Structure formats: structure tokens, C-alpha cells
Amino acid sequence: MMTLNEVAEILRSKDNIEILTHHYPDGDTLGSAYGLCLALQNMGKNARVILSGKMAEKFNYLKSGVKEQNFTPQFIMSVDVAAKSLLGENREKYENKIELCIDHHGSNTMGVEKSYIDNTAAANAEIIYDLLHIMGAKITKEIAASLYTGISTDTGCFMYTNTTAKTHNIAGQLMDTGIDFGEINRAMFETKTKEKLALERMVYDTLDYYYDGKLAIIYTTLAMQSKLNLGDDQMEGLASIPRQIEGVKMGITIREKKNKEFKISVRTNGDTDACAFCQQFGGGGHKAASGCSINGDLITVKQRLIAAAEGIL
Amino acid sequence: MMTLNEVAEILRSKDNIEILTHHYPDGDTLGSAYGLCLALQNMGKNARVILSGKMAEKFNYLKSGVKEQNFTPQFIMSVDVAAKSLLGENREKYENKIELCIDHHGSNTMGVEKSYIDNTAAANAEIIYDLLHIMGAKITKEIAASLYTGISTDTGCFMYTNTTAKTHNIAGQLMDTGIDFGEINRAMFETKTKEKLALERMVYDTLDYYYDGKLAIIYTTLAMQSKLNLGDDQMEGLASIPRQIEGVKMGITIREKKNKEFKISVRTNGDTDACAFCQQFGGGGHKAASGCSINGDLITVKQRLIAAAEGIL
Numbered sequence: 001m002m003t004l005n006e007v008a009e010i011l012r013s014k015d016n017i018e019i020l021t022h023h024y025p026d027g028d029t030l031g032s033a034y035g036l037c038l039a040l041q042n043m044g045k046n047a048r049v050i051l052s053g054k055m056a057e058k059f060n061y062l063k064s065g066v067k068e069q070n071f072t073p074q075f076i077m078s079v080d081v082a083a084k085s086l087l088g089e090n091r092e093k094y095e096n097k098i099e100l101c102i103d104h105h106g107s108n109t110m111g112v113e114k115s116y117i118d119n120t121a122a123a124n125a126e127i128i129y130d131l132l133h134i135m136g137a138k139i140t141k142e143i144a145a146s147l148y149t150g151i152s153t154d155t156g157c158f159m160y161t162n163t164t165a166k167t168h169n170i171a172g173q174l175m176d177t178g179i180d181f182g183e184i185n186r187a188m189f190e191t192k193t194k195e196k197l198a199l200e201r202m203v204y205d206t207l208d209y210y211y212d213g214k215l216a217i218i219y220t221t222l223a224m225q226s227k228l229n230l231g232d233d234q235m236e237g238l239a240s241i242p243r244q245i246e247g248v249k250m251g252i253t254i255r256e257k258k259n260k261e262f263k264i265s266v267r268t269n270g271d272t273d274a275c276a277f278c279q280q281f282g283g284g285g286h287k288a289a290s291g292c293s294i295n296g297d298l299i300t301v302k303q304r305l306i307a308a309a310e311g312i313l
Numbered sequence: 314m315m316t317l318n319e320v321a322e323i324l325r326s327k328d329n330i331e332i333l334t335h336h337y338p339d340g341d342t343l344g345s346a347y348g349l350c351l352a353l354q355n356m357g358k359n360a361r362v363i364l365s366g367k368m369a370e371k372f373n374y375l376k377s378g379v380k381e382q383n384f385t386p387q388f389i390m391s392v393d394v395a396a397k398s399l400l401g402e403n404r405e406k407y408e409n410k411i412e413l414c415i416d417h418h419g420s421n422t423m424g425v426e427k428s429y430i431d432n433t434a435a436a437n438a439e440i441i442y443d444l445l446h447i448m449g450a451k452i453t454k455e456i457a458a459s460l461y462t463g464i465s466t467d468t469g470c471f472m473y474t475n476t477t478a479k480t481h482n483i484a485g486q487l488m489d490t491g492i493d494f495g496e497i498n499r500a501m502f503e504t505k506t507k508e509k510l511a512l513e514r515m516v517y518d519t520l521d522y523y524y525d526g527k528l529a530i531i532y533t534t535l536a537m538q539s540k541l542n543l544g545d546d547q548m549e550g551l552a553s554i555p556r557q558i559e560g561v562k563m564g565i566t567i568r569e570k571k572n573k574e575f576k577i578s579v580r581t582n583g584d585t586d587a588c589a590f591c592q593q594f595g596g597g598g599h600k601a602a603s604g605c606s607i608n609g610d611l612i613t614v615k616q617r618l619i620a621a622a623e624g625i626l
Contacts, residue, residue, distance in 0.1 A: 156470075157469075157470050157471055157472045158470055158471045158481075158484070159470045159495075159498040159499075159502060159503070160495060160498075161494075161495035163488075163494070163495075164485075164488070165484075165485035165486065165488045165489050166485070167485075168471075168481040168482065168484045168485035168488070169481065169482065169485050171471070171478075171481045172477075172478035172479070172480075172481035172482050172485075173478065175476075175477070175478045175481070176478050181474075181476070182472075182473060182474035182476075185472040185473075186472075186582065189472060190472070190553070190556070190557045191557060191558075191559050192557045192558055192559065193558075193559045194558060194559065197517065197520075197558060200517075201514065201517050204510065204513075204514055207510075213507075240503070243503070244503045244504060244505045245504075245505055245506075245507060245510060246504050246505060246506045246507065269499065
């Protein structure tokens with residue numbers, strides 16, 4: 001593995017840079033990418049962010065100050081992408097062209113020769129913050145808003161155990177640039193559309209408990225999504241619901257993405273290993289938050305998950 | 314107003330200290346009180362916390378390490394108590410005996426001669442943290458857990474705009490003592506009983522919008538509480554629900570405490586002043602979070618609130 005100083009040296013020497021994000025882009029991959037992109041542009045370089053899939057509207061402020069530049073890419077890197085499959089629609093075009101991989105997932109399987117992976121970083125954006133310091137980049141208010149977004153979203157607003165004293169320290173320094181962190185957090189965590197509220201009420205009706213309440217499962221179907229007239233991006237953010245319930249060790253959210261194709265989000269409390277659980281289905285992630293995909297009909301998918309949980313719970 | 318050095322000097326010179334909290338005790342009044350109490354005991358003094366009303370079970374860990382001492386009180390102080398009415402059941406006995414008032418509410422009306430009120434502190438526990446430093450008290454893991462609880466709960470886990478870089482800095486230092494902040498935050502913010510989930514579903518059915526969706530109101534009644542078999546302490550924590558809805562400037566939660574006696578919690582977004590609103594009903598608090606009490610039947614109480622909001626929204 002490289003040092004962050006070496007990463008900084010490489011980026012200093014490069015221009016016309018494309019920054020790849022993971023699919024279903026979240027606050028950390030986006031905040032890392034746009035924060036870094038803006039810093040590179042501010043250094044006089046050409047840079048752009050390559051999205052995989054649609055970015056939710058609530059993230060639009062991350063593009064603030066980022067210029068659309070016309071250039072032929074000469075250096076391609078990824079941020080917060082733990083596996084090639086997570087490149088989504090960009091996989092075929094980019095998977096063999098990535099020259100630099102910056103990530104904070106210990107489970108990273110990208111296999112990029114020049115990689116900087118620090119799983120002690122609560123968010124990938126923490127690494128970008130350190131990197132920009134080494135590069136001597138000025139952390140403008142716009143860059144700070146992007147990095148704060150990454151840190152805040154990946155730590156559940158400093159709630160989760162991946163948070164460190166360093167995380168708080170960086171957050172404080174980013175706040176000193178005058179970012180409207182209250183508005184960022186409201187947009188990320190607090191604001192619910194009326195449609196989302198309606199969805200949550202519907203999802204509560206799907207809640208079931210297993211193994212003496214240690215496992216809780218909720219689901220959404222395409223039919224529910226259609227009935228409420230919700231877009232794909234409005235179906236996110238339900239995964240924390242089942243884990244919140246007292247006594248639950250593992251909370252599973254099953255989401256029908258296409259007919260008989262389900263995205264599974266697993267959240268755990270305490271020692272229960274969500275990553276090991278999801279690896280049984282070809283997925284992965286963090287110990288407390290992982291995901292996988294399973295095809296089939298809803299009943300069968302649910303039964304497979306329940307059966308697989310027995311050994312763990 | 315006194316300096317914190319003067320407060321420290323007073324506390325150094327006193328013994329047999331009682332620390333008063335506000336009624337419906339929350340994480341900040343409790344965390345401040347138990348953190349300070351433990352530090353005073355560790356200095357060889359006698360000290361105890363005087364609760365007003367029942368403390369929710371989830372806070373029991375705050376008492377960890379605090380000794381029950383038998384002594385005649387010689388010095389009475391309050392933490393995080395902004396008005397004598399907030400002493401609740403302790404008002405009659407204590408209101409004229411308080412010799413020191415430490416608080417972070419700018420609206421403080423306690424009128425105690427020796428007061429330290431810092432409304433730039435996100436939580437009262439931040440002041441206690443500074444105070445303990447001045448007093449040279451060792452911040453043990455138990456004290457840190459109490460102070461972290463105060464800070465985390467009063468800032469919505471660092472989400473709200475009262476959070477400062479200093480808040481993050483203190484949180485990081487408290488974390489360095491090895492506290493299980495993940496477990497604290499889970500207990501404070503994430504864990505819901507099955508009964509609470511049922512309550513939320515019922516409360517969603519009471520949700521109404523006014524003034525083009527700028528005002529949202531929910532309510533709970535004694536009948537609902539009885540139907541779900543919930544204790545008073547289980548009726549807390551609903552106030553953030555109406556404010557979360559997109560477009561809502563003011564979210565009001567009406568809770569029937571006794572027959573025809575209602576506790577009103579007001580939460581606002583942006584520039585809307587919850588404190589000014591609640592002062593119309595003899596209440597008060599912070600700009601974004603205030604409360605008051607109104608008696609009457611539910612319909613009338615609700616209509617008075619809607620009418621009072623017209624001028625503000």
C-alpha cells in the first residue's frame with residue numbers, strides 16, 4: 001500500500017482527472033469525489049466526477065462551485081469504491097482503467113496497484129481531508145461542505161462506532177469554514193417528504209420478528225413503490241428502521257428493485273457480523289452495515305435470509 | 314455574571330452539595346448533574362443529584378459510580394434549569410434555597426445571584442466540562458459518559474445548529490476516555506421499543522398540515538397512551554416528527570398529560586422562532602426548540618395554537 005504522501009505526489013503530477021464513485025451514490029462517495037474534484041480544479045487542473053446511477057436531488061449542493069470542464073481524461077481514480085461490481089453501469093468502461101484507488105473499506109477487492117485504503121477512517125472523506133492538507137489545498141467552504149457531508153453521512157451524524165476523536169476534530173475544522181452544517185444534516189437526516197412518510201407507514205406494516213425478536217425484517221415491493229408514486233432514490237434510507245427496535249440484533253431490509261430482483265440491506269447491533277452474513281450471498285460491506293442482492297420471489301428470498309440468519313443469531 | 318473561575322472557586326470551598334435538575338429530566342440536565350456529582354465525590358466531597366420527576370430507565374447508566382451519601386445539604390445548586398417553574402415537584406422546597414445556577418439558556422429567569430449562564434454552549438454539559446478542567450478534576454470514563462450524553466442529546470447527536478467546533482472538540486476528548494459512545498447514542502437515539510413503534514404509527518394518523526404545509530401538528534391523548542399501555546416516560550421523543558417533513562417551518566406536538574392539560578412542544582426550521590411563539594402561552598426555551606403548557610379540550614388547544622402561528626408563519 002502507498003502512503004498518503006505518495007498519493008499526493010501522484011495527484012500533483014497528473015491532470016485531466018476523472019473521479020469514479022460507487023453506484024447508488026451516497027454522501028461519502030459523492031462528498032469525497034466532489035470535494036477532491038473542486039480542490040483539483042482550484043489547483044488549476046481539469047477534473048470531473050463520474051457518477052454511477054442517478055444522484056439524489058438532495059445532494060445537488062455538492063456540485064456548488066464545481067466547473068464543467070471539457071477534456072480528454074488522462075488519469076482515472078476511484079473514491080469509496082470497495083469492489084469493481086460497485087462501479088455499476090461504469091464497470092465495463094472503467095474497471096481496467098483505474099490507476100488510483102482511495103477507499104476506507106477494509107474489505108476492498110479492487111485490486112488496483114496504486115491503492116490507499118485506510119479502514120480506520122470513519123469516512124472516505126476523512127482521507128480526502130488529510131490528502132488535501134498534504135497537497136496544501138485550501139479547504140474552501142464548498143470543499144468543506146462536501147467533506148462534512150461524507151463524514152456526517154457515513155457516521156450517522158457521529159452516532160456510529162466508526163466515529164473517532166479524529167472524526168470530531170476534522171468536523172470541527174470543517175465547521176470553522178462557515179458551512180451550514182445544520183442545513184446539510186437536515187437535508188441528509190431529518191427532512192422527509194410526505195411521500196416518504198407514507199412509505200414508512202406502509203413499511204411498518206411489513207415488519208416481522210424472528211428468533212425471539214433478535215431478527216427483524218421489513219420489505220418494499222415495486223407495487224408499493226408504484227402505489228405511492230415514488231422514484232428509486234426515494235426508496236432509500238429505510239435500512240435503519242428494523243435495527244432500531246429494542247432487542248433486535250440484525251435488521252434486514254428487502255427491497256424489490258426489478259421484478260424478482262431484490263437488494264438486501266443488513267444492519268446489526270453489537271457483535272453480530274453483517275458482512276459475514278452478506279458474504280453468504282455474494283455481498284459484503286462493514287461489520288454493522290452490509291448489503292447483497294438475491295433474485296427470486298419475495299417469500300423465497302425472505303426465507304433464505306431467515307434460514308441464513310439462524311447460525312449467526 | 315460570574316466567571317467560570319469564580320464558580321470553580323465557590324465549588325472548591327463548599328461541601329455537602331445538592332444538584333438540582335429540571336423536570337422531565339433530559340440527557341443534558343442529567344448528564345450535567347451526574348457528571349458534576351461524580352467529580353465532586355471523587356474530590357472527597359459529599360454530593361447528590363436531586364431529580365424532579367422520574368428518570369427514564371435508559372439513563373440509568375449515568376448513575377454508574379455515583380455513591381449514595383448520607384449528609385445534610387449545605388449548598389444547593391441547579392444545572393440546566395432555566396426557570397423556577399421547571400423545578401417541577403421540587404419548586405416549593407428549593408426555589409429560594411438555590412445558591413448557584415449553571416445554565417446555557419439565554420432565556421434563564423432563575424434570578425439566582427451567583428449564576429453562570431453561557432448560551433454559546435451547545436449543552437450545559439459543555440460548561441461542566443470546562444468547569445471540571447478548571448477545578449483540576451480528572452475526567453473519568455464515567456464522568457465522560459455523562460457529559461457526552463448531555464452534549465449528544467442536546468445537539469441531536471451534533472446535528473443541530475447549536476453545535477460548534479468546540480462541541481466536537483470536547484466530544485473527541487471525552488471519547489478518548491474509552492466511553493462506549495456508540496451504545497450511548499443507540500440508547501438515546503436509535504433504540505425504540507415495540508410499543509414506541511406502535512405509538513409512532515398511531516401518531517402519524519393524527520398528523521395535519523396548515524398554512525400551505527408550513528405548520529404540521531401531531532398529538533397524543535391519554536386514551537392513546539392507555540390503549541398502548543405506555544408510561545409517561547415512553548411518551549417523550551415525538552417532537553421531532555412534524556418538523557422533519559419537507560416544507561414544514563414549525564412542527565407542534567401536543568401531548569395530553571392529565572385530563573385537559575396539554576404539554577406543547579414546538580420545533581422550528583430556519584428563522585422561525587419557537588421561543589417567541591411559546592412565550593405567547595407563558596412558555597419558552599430555544600429559538601428552534603421550545604415548549605409551553607395549555608389547558609382546555611384538545612380541539613380548542615389545537616385551534617389556539619394554529620391561530621397563534623398565523624402571525625409567525
